[in-house]
Amino acid sequence: MEYKILEKSAPGRDKVKVLGATFEEGKPEGEAAGRWRHKLRNRDEKLKYLETGERYWYSKEWFGSEKRKNPA
Numbered sequence: 001m002e003y004k005i006l007e008k009s010a011p012g013r014d015k016v017k018v019l020g021a022t023f024e025e026g027k028p029e030g031e032a033a034g035r036w037r038h039k040l041r042n043r044d045e046k047l048k049y050l051e052t053g054e055r056y057w058y059s060k061e062w063f064g065s066e067k068r069k070n071p072a
Helices: 043-053
Strands: 005-009 015-019
16 A cells, blocks of 8 residues: 655645555445444443443543543
8 A cells, every 4th residue: 555645834844744544445345344233242242342432431440631539
């Protein structure tokens, strides 16, 4: 894959080279793409999947700038 390099003007300088989009265009293939509910076996796995995705709301462990001394 060859990356696109764009030239843009920057403050205090003339032009700089900037890396463009690095993803490959396309759409997911197959009927089951995006159907996460069918891939998990039971209710516990589905809840764990959602809690992991929504860790900001459900987790007691926080990382980086999200860490608080006193929980809300």
